[in-house]
Amino acid sequence: MTKPTPQLNLGKIFQGLQKQMLSHLQTTQAAVVHPGTKGGATEAQWLKLFQRYLPQRYSADQAFVLDCDGSISEQIDIVIFDRQYSPLHFEQDGVVYVPAESVYAVFEVKPELDGANTKYAAGKAASVRQLRRTSAPIPHAGGTYEAKTPPDIIAGILCTKPGWQPPFGDPFHVVLQALSSDEHLDLGCVLEAGSFHTNGLGATVKTEISTGDVALVSFWLRMLESLQARGTVAALDYSEYRRSL
DSSP: OOOOOOOOOHHHHHHHHHHHHHHHHHHHHHHOOSHHHHHHHHHHHHHHHHHHHSOTTEEEEEEEEEOTTSOBOOOEEEEEEESSSOOOOEEETTEEEEEGGGEEEEEEEEEEEOHHHHHHHHHHHHHHHTSOOOOBOEEETTEEEOOOOOOOOEEEEEEEEESSSSTTSHHHHHHHHTOOTTTOOOEEEETTTEEEEEESSGGGOEEEEOOGGGHHHHHHHHHHHHHHHTOSOOBOOHHHHHTTO
């Protein structure tokens, strides 16, 4: 007699992880009084999640993003970046710098989703997207791949609780519709309320919303899907960086 194939409920695993993370964040909110310390602890919880569960082709860290002209972004809570084709990576006294070419995604961590925090995250995203990204041909055994156009950088916001009621009502959509192409947010997760994914810009922006019980898993799978769709970042053109010497 053939034994039934064992089944693993991935939804329950992610929901368990979501409950665990939410518990940690709520404990941090209750135990830590100083706002700056509390914010840093919350960012660390999210960053730990990314570093533990992202596929190994990606790296994640809090970082500044820079370009070959010496321009630099604001400090980003979580940067997802590639280390294969854009391996330049600087660290000075615990401060991390990554080249714009290597960036796949940027996320801002905030305690709650509201208008001010959404606009703040959008400004952080713009500070990265406005940097100049180079691209170089890639030699391979059969010849050379032409320099590719750098893929769009994913941007989002990560929160513990909603600041609006309902969390994703008209005020939320009004803020999204006012964002520019450099500011737009592709993804977001509010652990106590749900996650969102956007398509389009301005008045045409559309959003898909998940329920709170699957906020984390819905966000995570949508993010991985978005990363997968972008393939590999463009190879960094070292000659452009060499000009700064």
